[in-house]
Amino acid sequence: MTTPTQPVPRRDGIGFLVTALRNRPRARLALSILSILLLVGGIALLAYPFATNLYQDRLQQRLDRQLASPTLRQAYKERRVQTGDSLTRIKIPAIGVDTVVVEGTSASALRAGAGHYPNTPLPCETGNVAIAGHRTTYGKPFANVDQLKPGDTIELDTPIGGCVYRIAAKGVTVPNTGMPFVVDKSDLRVIDATPGKVLTLTSCHPKGSASHRIIIQAVWEKDLPPIT
């Protein structure tokens, strides 16, 4: 008669590893800390879009007050609006946009949602006025610019007056295109100077990607009286 033998515990596989970890206090501690860090980081990344929207909303309230201030009006008249300061309000009724645009297109300036290219003319002036806006974060003011079509209006209100642009049927600085149109992110033709009054909006495309840029170009239609 033979004696039954006990099975030999396996010394390989996930199970062995898990058992080994459970039996070692230091390893358990390290794993615990790592899991907490992963959790905090994961939640932070999940909340990132919401956090940027919250931040942009708070910032827009401050910019709204600044846009109406006599100090900014004087600075605007003297053409010395600083990067990050209020410059103009952009309204696009077709897609429900009503946002204060700041001066500058740096990463920090664009936390306001939309920023004015500093080397382009001021709103309503002769030339190609260019504004960049976020599509998926920081209030995503340009989230639905792909829904705009020729004939839609865009209004810019500055401390010293405003104007209305109407979206063109075709690209102004990039010929033979429809509206809106998509370009490579390095295609700077879209902000080339123009002899007439033009407005160019840029944003990332496709949504959630920064591989390309979607462009809206509009032509000046009329001026508006100053904000009271």
Add this chain to the structure above:
Amino acid sequence: MRNFRRVGALGLTAFVASAFVAGSARADTPEVFLGQATGQALHLNVLGLEATLGQSLAKVQSALTAEANGAGDLAVLASTSTAKATQNGQTVNDPNKCATPALPAAVASVLNAGLGCSTSSASIVNGAPAAHSEGSVASIDLSANNVLKSATANLPIGQTLDQVLTPVLDTINKVTGQTIQLSATDSISDLLNALTTTQTLAVRLGKSTSDVTSSPAKVVSTGTDAGGQIDILPVGALNNTPLASIVIGSAKASVAYDRATGKSAPSWDPAIVTVKLASFAGLPATTLSVAPGKTQTLFPGTPLESTISVADGRSFTDANGAVHAVADGVSLHLFKGLGVDLGSALGLAAVNGAAAPTYAVALDLAHAEALGGGALPTATPVAPVVLRDLPRTGGTPWLPIVGGVMALVAYLTRRYALGRS
């Protein structure tokens, strides 16, 4: 697991809170401006002794300062006023300070001045400084006839003056019943007796006003002098009708500084002077106008010769870039032909060893000045932004996905690797 959830909530809160980060600001050179106005009602030199009456000054600066000073007579504190404001929302008034001017003792016996008054105010409202001041002396009466008589006892009237004043004497004779006749060889002293004058000059003056106001658009500085009237040798027997009246209109100088462009625009209105010669028997009333930049002589070639010089206005830019506007006023030199040292007649020593003046009285009136200037604010030059790509305004969809994966891994680790629920 409860701790797990607590840690998760803490992490989320910390991340959201950290999203609110403020940026920094840059400082630029601020705007600078200055506006100032001054006015002077009267500066007189009588027998070599000088006095300035009816002064005003107003000044504002961009460093939120507004100042105003006025004086009926600077030498009399009771007739001076001062106001200064240095804070936003501040208003300072110093009104109606009046006193009798303190004239030099040596001439007090012949000179009588009316009340000298001033008022000043300064304010800063909504960041805009403003200043206003006024200075005035109502009247100056010179009664130096006795001095003139004793000093001119041997000075002949001369043919010209005799002819001019004969109609006056005739009128006086008719009124008084006298029968005084003078010839060219009679003295000035005799003439003064015959004219029944008790006063040499009667001066009535308006006030000088200085005013500076500021607004977001401009700073305006204005100096104004209201002018006045000088009656020469009022004839007592003829209801104090003067031989001649010099009427001086108002003078004004102004500078407007444009805060948007940094440019100043000066302007001025010099005083218009009119000389009225009284009508006497045989002579019609005569009116002479003296244009800016011109000189008019009364009673030329006679002991009573007097000149009226009306200066034109002018503007200039000083070394600091401030623009000035000046309405130079009217200068009168009276009785130049007397040729006597009246100061000595009064027992006055020569002033600073200077030669005796060739006139009995000198008056400078209707002088107003204004200045304005400033510098626009400057911004730190910004280097042109060189773009390689159009600005990035999105493109991070993977962040939430990675976050979800990390959170899942953390959960699985705690549940299975560590055996915690």
